[in-house]
Amino acid sequence: MIALCGDMYIYLPIAEVSVNAFVLLGLGGLVGVLSGMFGVGGGFLMTPLLFFIGIPPAVAVATEANQIVASSFSGFLAHVKRRNVDFKMGGVLLIGGLIGAGVGVFIFNYLKGLGQVDLLVKLCYVVFLGIVGSLMFTESLQALRKSKDAVPSKSRKKRTWVHALPLKVRFRVSGLYISAIPPVLIGILVGILAAIMGVGGGFVMVPAMIYLLGMPTKVVVGTSLFQIIFVTAFTTMLHATTNYTVDMVLAVLLLVGGVIGAQFGTMFGAKLKAEQLRILLAIMVLFVCAKLGFDLIVQPSELFSLGVAGGH
Amino acid sequence: MRNIYAFVVIAMLSWIGHASAQDIVLGLSKQEIGITAFFDGSEILVFGALKHQSEESSEGDLDVVVTIASPRTPVTVRRKDKRFGIWVNVDALEVDLAPSFYAVATTRPFEQAVSEASDLWHQISVRQLIRAVSGPLAIENPEEFTEALVRVRESDGLYQTLSGAVTLQDQTLFSTSVSLPANLVEGTYTARIFLMRDGDVISQHQTAIDVRKVGIERWLYNLAHQRPVVYGLLSLAIAIFAGWAAAAVFRAVRG
Numbered sequence: 001m002i003a004l005c006g007d008m009y010i011y012l013p014i015a016e017v018s019v020n021a022f023v024l025l026g027l028g029g030l031v032g033v034l035s036g037m038f039g040v041g042g043g044f045l046m047t048p049l050l051f052f053i054g055i056p057p058a059v060a061v062a063t064e065a066n067q068i069v070a071s072s073f074s075g076f077l078a079h080v081k082r083r084n085v086d087f088k089m090g091g092v093l094l095i096g097g098l099i100g101a102g103v104g105v106f107i108f109n110y111l112k113g114l115g116q117v118d119l120l121v122k123l124c125y126v127v128f129l130g131i132v133g134s135l136m137f138t139e140s141l142q143a144l145r146k147s148k149d150a151v152p153s154k155s156r157k158k159r160t161w162v163h164a165l166p167l168k169v170r171f172r173v174s175g176l177y178i179s180a181i182p183p184v185l186i187g188i189l190v191g192i193l194a195a196i197m198g199v200g201g202g203f204v205m206v207p208a209m210i211y212l213l214g215m216p217t218k219v220v221v222g223t224s225l226f227q228i229i230f231v232t233a234f235t236t237m238l239h240a241t242t243n244y245t246v247d248m249v250l251a252v253l254l255l256v257g258g259v260i261g262a263q264f265g266t267m268f269g270a271k272l273k274a275e276q277l278r279i280l281l282a283i284m285v286l287f288v289c290a291k292l293g294f295d296l297i298v299q300p301s302e303l304f305s306l307g308v309a310g311g312h
Numbered sequence: 313m314r315n316i317y318a319f320v321v322i323a324m325l326s327w328i329g330h331a332s333a334q335d336i337v338l339g340l341s342k343q344e345i346g347i348t349a350f351f352d353g354s355e356i357l358v359f360g361a362l363k364h365q366s367e368e369s370s371e372g373d374l375d376v377v378v379t380i381a382s383p384r385t386p387v388t389v390r391r392k393d394k395r396f397g398i399w400v401n402v403d404a405l406e407v408d409l410a411p412s413f414y415a416v417a418t419t420r421p422f423e424q425a426v427s428e429a430s431d432l433w434h435q436i437s438v439r440q441l442i443r444a445v446s447g448p449l450a451i452e453n454p455e456e457f458t459e460a461l462v463r464v465r466e467s468d469g470l471y472q473t474l475s476g477a478v479t480l481q482d483q484t485l486f487s488t489s490v491s492l493p494a495n496l497v498e499g500t501y502t503a504r505i506f507l508m509r510d511g512d513v514i515s516q517h518q519t520a521i522d523v524r525k526v527g528i529e530r531w532l533y534n535l536a537h538q539r540p541v542v543y544g545l546l547s548l549a550i551a552i553f554a555g556w557a558a559a560a561v562f563r564a565v566r567g
Binding site for chain 2: 066069070071072073075077078118119237240248251255256259263296297305306
């Protein structure tokens, strides 16, 4: 191979494959730019990209959880500085998140034994990216149209079924007095997704917190990051101790790229309007969804695949 | 080039001595391969000389066949089929023992160098080496699965058939080189050398090549498997530190 920009191959000790270190740094950087721009963890992009470059899915999912700990901790610190974190709400979401992560890893390991884990991960991606992408796309298109006409005056204080449930708790930072049940349920869902899909779940949690719980947008990102740190840390530990699939070398390479990319991303992001950012993010989410969905429907060129016998 | 090989062979023979099997004297360019952090495959040179006991048996075609095999492990082969509009794994077959890497190099094309009988007996080709078959008895055509295993690994460069890759000089000195891919799995690999006459094995010799992760690769792998809790916590500590450092640098840059 011609060494144009230099090939530096690194042997990943857990994945047991050799990959070009610059490809990993570049992937980390690319996803870092996007996460800096859009305020998402980027796991939903990184994990499929890792599949594409030949990292075994089990290793990709577990290692990505570890990388998200770093990127979300970095973002969380910035939000703590600005007092944009509702720790009480974060704690309630976290209770659900830890339960969900445990359930998720259990499902993951069960299906791994059956040889269906790839399918499960990909189906989860197609379904959730499809739902979130199309919701975000239509919502931000409407917002763009409205912002041309007049200043939107959306009242968040609508009373929904969320307000009729028992076990009410006061969340001062969010200015809410609602039942603890919906946040716990959201936490469980996000925890399951985190374990199965190798994502932080911000792309599901952020819309849920805004539209279902009615939290102010200002505290949503910081609070979701707070919850994501602990859920992904817990997921990392579960994968590390039950599957031995966390690859530290892979995680570090992705981290370095991601950290640098996120700085540039934040700079680009500051130059765009919120609605424009959301539309771009929605298009990207839908694109990844379409690519994964297409691969499931089209007949693969090789119908047979190899796996380690017996699983774990 | 051949002269260089011949020179190397003669030089190596002087220290290898004559401790090996009767008819083949064998050398390897390396007996150990260390998988380091920057490992990107390895080339292994197999060379040696044939000692002719007597002149009477010099009729017929001489061939040298060299095989290099990784340790054998069970593999599950899964087949996809269309269910509800999407492609899903439907059947699985567990192949009892299959090497993750296998190379066979011959002087002449494989079919000419190795007779079917000796392939069957000595398991020289990878198809003979792979032993099916456990798993559900409902599967009608297990050969389709073992064939797929060979096909997938051949396209990944893990199973290689190198026809004509062994050079044999003056019916005495032979040499070949096999390139091992970067995604090598560790273990004790086996190199076998067969001396064939008219497709039948007249002598064989076997030696081991150790493939081991070394340095930080070894350390991380052992830690991950022997002390998973420590490994997990260490991974998290690195992540938290990197996240904190990123935020700190970012603040400093922004002022």
